[in-house]
Amino acid sequence: MRPVVPLVAVACAALACNEGLQPVRAPSSCPTSFVGICGTVRLHGTLPDSTDAVFIVAYPAFPKSRNDLFLFVPLPPPSIPTSDSTYFYTLAIPNGRYEWLVAVWKKVGSFAIDFSNADSLLREAGYYRDKADTSKAGVVVVNGAGTDSINIVVDFTKMHPISFYFPAAVRP
């Protein structure tokens, strides 16, 4: 064997395979082979100074009590940027039917062990609405691909605490 052959082989093998990470434009529709929900988030109002993050989560069933509030996907919940007024989001979640796709605003601070301060730290900031009746939450079905155009309006001037949905559970 000529001595240079292995060296050349190593170099060729490396050169032939050089396809690492490449720039990817932020998507404007669900990527190919993506499973989940995609859409645009539009931000209205002034972002509160006390903002920690804004999350988007999906509930297979609309919560019936405070105990159901943490039955969402995905986990951990992804936050969305708040620097631009419009943001195209992708939410990778399993196949299924989702009754509430909601944006959750979180205030700076840590939860108490028993989440007794959740009311002061979390707000519903907007949700995907039924196209026929915008007063209702829209249902989204994910079936092996990306479900597109699931748009949400987040209005920082019209956020609702947990007690808005479950007033009976408000603690003294």
Next chain:
Amino acid sequence: MRILLAAPLALAASLAAQETGVVYGTVRDAAGHPVTNAAVAVVGTGLRTTADPHGGYRIERIPAGRIVLRVVALGYTAASAARALAAGDSIRQDFTLRVGAIVDCFDCRPLMLSPIVTTAAKRPQSLEEVVPSVALMSDSDIASRAVTGIDEAVDKAPGVQFLNGQINIRGSSGFVQGLGSRVLLLVDGVPANQGDRGGINWDLLPVDDVERIEVVKGAGSALYGSAALGGVVNLITREIPFGFHARLRATGGSYADPPHPEWQFRDFTGTHGGADLTSSYGTDDLRGAVTVGGYHSDGYRQQDRRDHWQLAGRGDWQESPNTRLTVSGSWASDQYQVPLAWCERGTCDDRGQAYQPFKIDTASLGNRTRSDKGYLTAVLAGTPSERLRWQARASWLHTRFTDIQPKSGDDFGVADRYGGELRGEFRPPGDGVVTVGAEAGLSDIASDIFGSHRQAEYAAYGEGERPLGKAQLTTGARIDFLAIDGGALTAVVSPRIGAVLPTGSGIWRASVGRGFRAPSLAERFVSTTVSGFTVVPNPNLQPEQAWTFEVGHARPIGSAVRIDAAVFWTEASKLIEPSVNLQLIEIQFKNVTRARLAGLDLAVVASPLTPRLTTTLSYTFLHARQLAHDGVPQQPLAFRPRHLLTMGADYALGELVVGAEFRYASRFERVELAPLTDPRVAARVLNLRAAWNHGPASVRVLVANALNYLYSYAPRTLEPVRNISATLVYRY
């Protein structure tokens, strides 16, 4: 008449004696053990002898003047010493032999590589006698890679892969977020995993202080106890030579800029550089060495600067030919920025990109860590007879970290790990060796997130080796007792049985062993919040356990090629993973996973393939599955590549050696905590290197990741980009 004849003969003999001298001394290995039957010769004369069972030798009637002594022994690199011998004088010359090639003559023509390893059985053995699979890296291997850290040196060993600083041997650990390594690190045989998190500080030692690295694959708990679930890495430091010596090592280089303009993140080119200086002095009885050094790196990503300072030392006292005391220690301080996760769309100035691998999520802006660590070890070794060796050691490992996190508050942890061991090696009449020992350890930690706790460990072990027909049979076991905060003892038994069978076509080896890893104190007691979830402690965690089966075969092909292949099968249970409870919004470490890791290891070394060319190839096939449990179906174990391939070649042109190395790791089948954009790719990394050795000086150039191939292993963590570095070493 006889008197008349005898008188001039006696006179002549007396005169001759006045024209000659005597050289005597000892020949020992790196651990201070005598190298029996080592051959010692005076070059250019017919004078030679062999070392006695205590390693001692004596050569008389050596012509006075400048002499060169040379010593050779099976399994060791030959050593030489030039001395001035005055007529009628006697001088002492001790030799410490390093593990290396077998030589068969005094002109030192190397035959097959058959190095000595000390880790697999806690005693020196020929590689051909070792029951488990072992990968070795010599100081010349490390030097040729021109690396700046020990982790970089270990990374390309066959079957070994680093994931964001965490070592995997045959896929043992995956990526465990820094908590609980399933590989045990030893420094000269002394355990050095952290006392709190169980992880490994690879910057504990200066890389140039390491003479040899031994990687033992598979469960090693039968001798080493906890953490040796997936394997053991032993860093063996350099012996201190006779006389005054110094070594200066300076390195510098730069990182490549991002290859795409939309990924640019700074307006300058990142550089790195550092230097360390070692000086040593050795006499017949006392020897000492000190290394000081520092290193700075701008890093290759945003918020990736690092400063490192190091002090290491060692002292040897040869109290008698059969007793030796070694005291060694190291202290290292690091201050580094923490680029936790790369920026995804919207978490930084993303320039319209789905992700920015060189930038960080602004949520972690300002995060940095101060990390101090050090160890101190004393080892007393004795060889009272050719049938008995003993060793006693005491060690202290200290680690301290402070995570400075402007947005979420600082965290800190201080851990001390004290250890002691007493070991004996007996060679009863007939063939066979018995090794027995007892070990104790105490980990004492204080942290705002782990609390203040103590873990005590007590262990006893024994292993015997004896021939059985043509085969050499090894059986042993170790029992470990663990106690947390003075509570009840938990016992773990780790047996191992193995055999080595030499045949005409090579050597077969087979072994079955059990390994375990005690939960780290951090895993048991961590209490913090992550992404809104409360992480709660679980003091009832049990040790992870695994059985490893292995069959291997090593054979030479011709005089230059060696092939080593092994099939392995590991059944692991009670693996510790974070478990998320959605009802309680909490995360807790639990013993949840059963896993199966099976595969094939292949290593081929051709040295030399042709007179100037050395080539290496290693390949690991890994089938790693998390078995079904608690309604979770069977699925690939996260962060394990199915294929791991490394090819290397070095070509010598006089004093210049040029080489290349290529590493391929297939795309992970599954990852956890995957980012939204999850751009997983296979790793394909080409390193180019050149070394020029001229007398006491050498220059090495390394172009790591020469093609600037960008990839990631851990989620949202870019692996190193192209890095060009030059290293100058001068020895005195």
